[in-house]
Amino acid sequence: xxxxxxxxxxxxxxQLIAQSSANASPNNNVRGAxxxxxxxRVDNSANPSQVVYLHLYNNPAPTVGTTAPDVTIxxxxxxILESLWLTGISFGTxxxxxxxxxxxxxxxxxxxxPVAVALACS
Numbered sequence: 001x002x003x004x005x006x007x008x009x010x011x012x013x014x015q016l017i018a019q020s021s022a023n024a025s026p027n028n029n030v031r032g033a034x035x036x037x038x039x040x041r042v043d044n045s046a047n048p049s050q051v052v053y054l055h056l057y058n059n060p061a062p063t064v065g066t067t068a069p070d071v072t073i074x075x076x077x078x079x080i081l082e083s084l085w086l087t088g089i090s091f092g093t094x095x096x097x098x099x100x101x102x103x104x105x106x107x108x109x110x111x112x113x114p115v116a117v118a119l120a121c122s
Contacts, residue, residue: 065108
């Protein structure tokens with residue numbers, strides 16, 4: 001699992017957060033502060049027959065499967081999904097994320113193969 005945070009000079013964003021193998025283990029407080037999320041890219045191409053769910057939390061240390069996600073994005077098996085929010089989604093406390101095979105609170109199992117996630121934030 002490789003989480004990186006790279007400064008990024010875009011028109012809306014200042015930081016690119018990337019995880020090459022997101023799973024049910026949460027990536028906690030990835031910016032270290034409140035943040036606005038403008039773009040999420042989820043690459044589920046390594047799981048052609050498995051739907052995955054990206055859970056986003058306004059919580060510095062969520063417990064996956066217990067803590068309710070603030071945003072959940074479903075990605076079809078074998079697909080790459082990009083979601084763009086022009087005004088951003090505000091995470092006033094912290095931004096944490098995890099990737100599971102079920103939506104909602106029941107989601108606590110990791111995908112079979114790696115899922116790459118990239119988040120553009122400010």
